Amino acid sequence: MFADWPLLSLLIWLPVVGGVAVLAAGDRNANAAKWMALIFALVTLAVCVPLWMYFDQATSAMQYVERIPWIPTFGIEYHLGIDGFSLPLLVMTSIITVLVLIAGWEVIDYKPSQYVAAFLILGGLMNGVFMAQDAILFYVFFEGMLIPMFIIIGVWGGPRRVYATIKFFLYTFLGSVFMLLGLIYLYLKGQSFQLADMQAMSLSMTEQTWLFFAFMVAFAVKIPMWPVHTWLPDAHVEAPTGGSMVLAAVMLKVGGYGFLRFSLPIAPDASAEYAWVVIALSLVAVVYIGFVALAQEDMKKLIAYSSISHMGFVTLGLFIAFALVLEKDAPDMAALAVQGAMVQMISHGFVSAAMFGAVGVLYDRMHSRMISDYGGVANKMPWFAAFVVLFAMANCGLPGTSGFVGEFMVILAAVKTSLAIAALAGLTLIIGAGYTLWLVKRVIFGDIANSHVAELTDINRREWVVMSTLAVFVLGIGLWPAPLIDVMQPSVEALLQHISQSKLSGIGS
Amino acid sequence: MIPTLTDLLPLLPELVLLGMTCVILIAGLFLERRTSVVHYLAIFTLVLVAGITLLDFNIVGRTNALGGMFIRDGIADILKLFVYLSSAIVFVYARFYLKTHKLFVAEYYTLSLFAILGMCLLISGGNLLSIYLGLELLALSSYALVALDRDSAVSGESAMKYFVLGALASGLLLYGMSMLYGITGSLDLHEISVRLASGDQPKVLMAFTVTFLVIGLAFKFGAVPFHMWVPDVYHGAPTAVTLFLSAAPKLAAVGMTFRLLGEGLEPLTRDWSQMLGFLALMSLVVGNFAAIAQTNLKRMLAYSTISHVGFIFLGILSGSDDGMAAAMFYAITYTLMSTGAFGMIIALSNAGFECDRIEDFRGLNKRNPWLAFMMLLIVGSLAGFPPLVGFFAKLYVLQAAVNAGWLWLAVIAVVMAVIGAYYYLRVIKAMYFDQPEHEHAIQAPIDVRVVLTANGLLQLVLTFFVGSLTALCVAAWQ
Numbered sequence: 001m002f003a004d005w006p007l008l009s010l011l012i013w014l015p016v017v018g019g020v021a022v023l024a025a026g027d028r029n030a031n032a033a034k035w036m037a038l039i040f041a042l043v044t045l046a047v048c049v050p051l052w053m054y055f056d057q058a059t060s061a062m063q064y065v066e067r068i069p070w071i072p073t074f075g076i077e078y079h080l081g082i083d084g085f086s087l088p089l090l091v092m093t094s095i096i097t098v099l100v101l102i103a104g105w106e107v108i109d110y111k112p113s114q115y116v117a118a119f120l121i122l123g124g125l126m127n128g129v130f131m132a133q134d135a136i137l138f139y140v141f142f143e144g145m146l147i148p149m150f151i152i153i154g155v156w157g158g159p160r161r162v163y164a165t166i167k168f169f170l171y172t173f174l175g176s177v178f179m180l181l182g183l184i185y186l187y188l189k190g191q192s193f194q195l196a197d198m199q200a201m202s203l204s205m206t207e208q209t210w211l212f213f214a215f216m217v218a219f220a221v222k223i224p225m226w227p228v229h230t231w232l233p234d235a236h237v238e239a240p241t242g243g244s245m246v247l248a249a250v251m252l253k254v255g256g257y258g259f260l261r262f263s264l265p266i267a268p269d270a271s272a273e274y275a276w277v278v279i280a281l282s283l284v285a286v287v288y289i290g291f292v293a294l295a296q297e298d299m300k301k302l303i304a305y306s307s308i309s310h311m312g313f314v315t316l317g318l319f320i321a322f323a324l325v326l327e328k329d330a331p332d333m334a335a336l337a338v339q340g341a342m343v344q345m346i347s348h349g350f351v352s353a354a355m356f357g358a359v360g361v362l363y364d365r366m367h368s369r370m371i372s373d374y375g376g377v378a379n380k381m382p383w384f385a386a387f388v389v390l391f392a393m394a395n396c397g398l399p400g401t402s403g404f405v406g407e408f409m410v411i412l413a414a415v416k417t418s419l420a421i422a423a424l425a426g427l428t429l430i431i432g433a434g435y436t437l438w439l440v441k442r443v444i445f446g447d448i449a450n451s452h453v454a455e456l457t458d459i460n461r462r463e464w465v466v467m468s469t470l471a472v473f474v475l476g477i478g479l480w481p482a483p484l485i486d487v488m489q490p491s492v493e494a495l496l497q498h499i500s501q502s503k504l505s506g507i508g509s
Numbered sequence: 510m511i512p513t514l515t516d517l518l519p520l521l522p523e524l525v526l527l528g529m530t531c532v533i534l535i536a537g538l539f540l541e542r543r544t545s546v547v548h549y550l551a552i553f554t555l556v557l558v559a560g561i562t563l564l565d566f567n568i569v570g571r572t573n574a575l576g577g578m579f580i581r582d583g584i585a586d587i588l589k590l591f592v593y594l595s596s597a598i599v600f601v602y603a604r605f606y607l608k609t610h611k612l613f614v615a616e617y618y619t620l621s622l623f624a625i626l627g628m629c630l631l632i633s634g635g636n637l638l639s640i641y642l643g644l645e646l647l648a649l650s651s652y653a654l655v656a657l658d659r660d661s662a663v664s665g666e667s668a669m670k671y672f673v674l675g676a677l678a679s680g681l682l683l684y685g686m687s688m689l690y691g692i693t694g695s696l697d698l699h700e701i702s703v704r705l706a707s708g709d710q711p712k713v714l715m716a717f718t719v720t721f722l723v724i725g726l727a728f729k730f731g732a733v734p735f736h737m738w739v740p741d742v743y744h745g746a747p748t749a750v751t752l753f754l755s756a757a758p759k760l761a762a763v764g765m766t767f768r769l770l771g772e773g774l775e776p777l778t779r780d781w782s783q784m785l786g787f788l789a790l791m792s793l794v795v796g797n798f799a800a801i802a803q804t805n806l807k808r809m810l811a812y813s814t815i816s817h818v819g820f821i822f823l824g825i826l827s828g829s830d831d832g833m834a835a836a837m838f839y840a841i842t843y844t845l846m847s848t849g850a851f852g853m854i855i856a857l858s859n860a861g862f863e864c865d866r867i868e869d870f871r872g873l874n875k876r877n878p879w880l881a882f883m884m885l886l887i888v889g890s891l892a893g894f895p896p897l898v899g900f901f902a903k904l905y906v907l908q909a910a911v912n913a914g915w916l917w918l919a920v921i922a923v924v925m926a927v928i929g930a931y932y933y934l935r936v937i938k939a940m941y942f943d944q945p946e947h948e949h950a951i952q953a954p955i956d957v958r959v960v961l962t963a964n965g966l967l968q969l970v971l972t973f974f975v976g977s978l979t980a981l982c983v984a985a986w987q
Contacts, residue, residue, distance in 0.1 A: 026878070071901070071976040073983055074908070114878070136904070140895035147885075147894060150934070154942040155874075162942055166934055173930050177923035184908050184919075 008080040011127040019120035030112045037116035045094040060494035079134040084491030086130045096249045097123035100242040122148040135183045135193045157238040164238035171231040175221030182214035199265040208270035215263045223255025226285045236304035241360025248352035256314045268499040272322040285312030290431035317341030317410040320417045333416045340409025347402035354391040354470040375449025380456040387467040392440045396433040402477035519574040519581040522562045529554040530622040537615025551618040559593040580635040583985030595756040595844045602852040603749035609860045624650035632764030637686045637696045655746040667745025674738045682725025688718040698773035705776040730818045733791035743811035752851035763840040778828035785826040792819035793925040807865045824906035827913030834982040835909040839902040849887035849964040856953035872945025881940045883965030890968035892933035898971040
């Protein structure tokens with residue numbers, strides 16, 4: 001019965017409408033507003049159930065397609081559809097939105113209704129990004145989500161929130177306007193804003209190169225890649241816990257998703273030509289940013305840098321696929337690389353949300369993010385310590401956790417591409433373990449460092465719900481990643497098929 | 510030749526407007542104490558005129574009246590309808606300001622209505638004379654409006670500046686017109702374009718002609734380097750007047766550009782589009798950078814207007830129908846944003862408190878979340894954040910510019926849009942992130958609040974109607 005419903009529209013508009021309703025209800029009854037928001041988020045999550053159940057795992061075609069003309073003058077359509085890449089990201093977004101609302105339940109006293117409303121609206125917009133099949137619709141969601149995030153960081157953030165949030169906004173905005181010009185160019189050439197048409201269009205190498213770099217600026221800032229990553233640590237440090245969770249878990253994924261949807265299929269030849277640029281930058285992120293993380297004294301900053309380093313794996317996996325398909329003639333390995341990148345995105349979504357959530361738990365109690373203010377937390381918060389250790393293990397890629405699966409797949413594919421790349425990428429296992437475990441050692445273990453730590457109380461039921469849900473996914477994906485990989489399999493194959501065919505043919509340049 | 514009644518039929522809205530304005534002028538004398546009557550009468554006039562325009566609304570038709578002096582076509586009708594709409598909104602906001610500042614006099618309405626009449630003539634002008642007539646009617650009324658607060662030194666100074674510079678610009682424009690007449694031997698724009706098409710005019714003379722005409726237009730728009738008057742006038746004039754000047758006259762200027770450059774000088778598109786390209790570039794760069802440095806919101810909005818003019822030129826300079834439609838769409842949406850922004854300044858002001866500095870907006874979200882949200886929508890739309898309508902306006906003009914081969918200018922324009930985002934974000938920052946400094950109660954009456962709400966929500970709601978609105982603009986240009 002659900003198969004005929006406009007499920008995708010529901011995923012966008014339920015949270016958005018819910019957010020507006022909560023906003024309109026105001027703060028007169030803060031508790032009611034929070035419950036209302038939570039119910040909207042849960043219903044949205046419930047919509048994902050039939051979505052996954054009726055999803056046809058045998059095809060790479062877009063499913064649940066909704067298509068209505070929106071601005072006929074420019075051929076812009078309200079065109080939604082999902083494939084194997086979108087579905088896991090959608091589900092993850094909906095889960096994180098629910099968890100974020102729970103995580104901020106008692107913590108936020110200033111304008112709580114606006115807080116939950118901002119997250120609901122943000123959730124709807126992020127869902128929209130992952131299902132838009134019209135380039136302008138994509139852009140609208142892509143940019144639209146900046147505004148709620150801008151407000152979340154700016155209103156409920158830390159002391160330097162204004163600097164951080166304006167930097168965050170301007171960086172991402174600057175990146176994306178070039179993408180907009182690229183899209184306009186494609187429209188004028190093909191008279192269509194539909195992604196499918198853009199992907200099918202023949203383009204000369206010069207055009208592809210310009211488009212590739214226009215898209216790359218947008219997505220590299222978002223994901224973020226070195227050297228345009230500097231907004232991320234600032235934004236994370238100043239954002240409230242929920243903001244950090246969403247930022248790390250979902251917003252960074254938009255960058256990776258953008259590479260998958262735009263750069264690779266629209267400009268495959270330029271992507272192949274300049275894959276080395278992305279690979280080099282990814283390795284810099286993996287290795288150099290890993291070392292930077294090692295030196296951090298602020299827990300949130302450390303996790304932020306570790307996020308950049310982990311996202312380096314995503315771009316690495318996506319772009320070594322070209323070498324594997326075109327030079328080594330190893331499509332299986334290429335599929336492994338792309339799948340690895342996707343799994344890494346999902347896994348990092350849960351792990352980073354968990355890590356930021358854990359820091360949030362400590363911050364709510366101690367109002368400090370400095371590692372030096374902690375020590376021996378395990379003595380006072382055994383449950384919390386157990387969760388943190390699990391998430392830390394996932395963060396450094398221990399087998400059995402979700403962090404292992406993606407990294408392992410990408411490294412495996414990298415070995416086939418080039419031993420040097422694999423060796424550098426493999427370094428992350430050591431560096432990652434270094435900064436993560438050292439963090440755990442300094443914060444969680446050891447003797448009780450000071451009187452403030454001695455007064456800590458273990459996590460309450462609400463925090464327990466957040467932590468355990470995340471733990472289930474971290475372990476679940478780690479132990480049994482098959483459903484996740486199966487669901488994206490046809491889409492990965494279709495993508496590789498698409499990028500292995502040059503778009504230059506037919507125009508002779 | 511005495512025009513018959515049927516000849517005058519296309520002019521009916523303007524004639525009614527003129528008649529009603531005269532009635533209001535006289536009524537104002539007798540209703541000294543009851544200016545509210547004048548207020549409602551003025552709004553009624555605008556509604557009435559809009560209704561008459563709609564009755565005979567024909568998007569594709571084109572009627573020439575008075576021997577080609579007056580053109581009534583889809584472009585004119587659409588622009589005029591939005592002139593009436595935005596002016597009606599302006600009147601609603603203005604009353605509250607005028608009352609609290611003891612400026613609530615009938616002259617404001619009479620002068621504004623005469624200015625509107627001038628705009629209508631400008632938009633419909635098919636002849637150099639009627640265009641100049643409309644322009645001067647608009648300009649003279651505007652000078653007087655800026656000086657409305659006659660006891661204020663700032664207001665007087667800005668009126669003086671406006672007048673001197675405006676007179677200079679009118680002179681330049683008139684000089685260009687006279688040379689055009691000398692070259693072509695005609696005042697009729699259609700006739701001029703036919704004669705210019707042969708292309709055997711003296712080059713040097715034509716170069717001067719085009720230059721003078723473009724300078725005259727650029728002044729009316731406030732494009733860099735002819736923008737000096739804009740910040741001073743916006744800042745110095747009473748906010749109710751700034752509000753009026755920032756909205757509908759932009760539509761009239763766009764209409765005038767369509768007539769003069771798009772129709773009259775159509776054969777010379779390549780020449781004037783180079784000039785507009787340069788003006789657009791300068792306006793975008795200077796407008797956006799200068800706006801960053803402003804602490805006064807009215808001044809900031811003045812510089813932002815300059816940068817928006819750059820975007821409007823981006824559409825016009827292609828010279829194509831599509832580009833013109835884009836510019837028209839941009840001007841219409843810009844008008845609706847600008848009224849909202851200045852309307853908000855008015856709504857938050859009260860006696861002795863102008864609320865025109867950015868810091869006066871601090872903590873608005875705490876004082877009144879709803880108005881803060883409306884301002885968020887308006888400012889976001891000005892900055893061009895999707896999904897607000899301002900984004901689609903920018904998208905449309907950028908597309909026209911890229912299509913016309915102005916890719917480099919489009920690249921600069923988007924970079925400038927990012928720089929522009931910074932100062933718009935500062936307003937949002939003040940409203941949402943800062944704490945309120947002083948408790949000036951918000952005294953705006955209910956009608957101002959209702960219209961402001963509609964104005965704010967329009968930025969969002971129009972997104973769903975971008976399709977029909979752009980289709981309308983395109984249809985008018987076919």
